Amino acid sequence: MFYLLNCFIQMKILLSNNDLNEALYDVSNLGFVPTMGSLHNGHISLIKKSLKDCKKTIVSIFINPTQFNNKNDFENYPKNNKKDLSILKNLKINFLYMPKAKDVYDYERKSPIRLRKKDKILCAKFRKGHFEGVIDVMERLTKIIKPQKIYLGEKDFQQLFLVKKYNPKKYKAKIISCRTIRNKNKLAFSSRNKLLSKKQLKIAEKISKEVFFLKKKLSKSRNIKKLLSDKKKRLTNLFNIKFDYLELRNTSNLKISNKVKNSRLFVAYHINKIRLIDNF
Known part of the structure; x- marks a missing residue:
């Protein structure tokens, strides 16, 4: 059974794999935008790109527990389903997939996902198991939905890089990378921004500007390592x-x-x- 949201076109809200399989039975040229909800302008840009490129577009909202290395982080992740539904209604997407964990994790992997040593850098170094969870859920969602194209933002470039690298080629889904969307103060839109106070948000904007202009200075520097080290110390002391x-x-x-x-x-x-x- 489908749960329908009335809009100018009928957006089908799919709450189980049975719903999804029935809805997508004869759909071709399908674009997929995976999200964890709490939608913002970055998500909206991905969805608009899919709507432009593909005949049909499906958006998922699923807060994936396996990519959180901190239980409190998982429990406190921002949620606003009512606002998300309103945004998706206005965008006129075709399908919204809101599975339960049992729908996504409906089978056990034959072998665990393991990152190669050279990939355990940046966030993979500081968030143990995070990207293993991301890669796992992306493979599962790709297998379930079978899209022709998947839209991911460059804001988490490492995630984009690793999903491209580890996502099995057998599913034949082309991963489309989309530019980072920022506000007027250079801060990238992120669901986590909603956890910041107004004061903290201003600090984040100032840091974004500092790093943005730092990138421009690097091309003129003979000692990039020292310039980065000095900037880290300065920003640490300035903004605590x-x-x-x-x-x-x-x-x-x-x-x-x-x-x-x-x-x-x-x-x-x-x-x-x-x-x-x-x-x-």
Whole structure:
């Protein structure tokens, strides 16, 4: 049985795999936007891209427990289903998939996902098991939904990189990378931003501006390592934050780079207990 939300086109809300299989039985040229809800302008840009490219678009809302290495982080992850439904209604998507954990984890893997040693960098170093959970759930959702295209944002570039690398080719889903969407103060839109107070949000915006302009300075620096180290110390003292990393890495393999060309500046830091990531 389908649960329908009346709008200009009929958006079908699929609450089980039976619903999904029935709805997608004869659908081709399907675009898929995976989310954990608490939708923002970044998600909206991915959905609009799918709507433009594909005949049909499906969005999932599923807060995946296996990618959280902190129980409190999982429990406190921002949720607003009412607002999410309103946004998706206005966008006129075709399908919304809101599964339970038993629908996604309906089988046991024959062997666990293991990251290669060279991939245990950046967030993989600081969030043990996080990307194993991401890769697992993306493989499962791809197998269940069988889309032709999957839309992921560059805001979490490492996630995009690893999903592309580890997602089995047998599912033949093309992963489409989409640019990061930012507010006027250079801060990337993120569901976690909603956990910040107004004061903390202003700090995050100032840090984004600092890192954005730092990237421009790196091309003129003869000692990139020292410049990054000095910037970390300055921002730590100025805003009382804790860095996990501030590193320049090559976009093709994520190795540490000493050249700005074909590289991105990756940052992860904590404002109190809220962890934010970005790349420029």
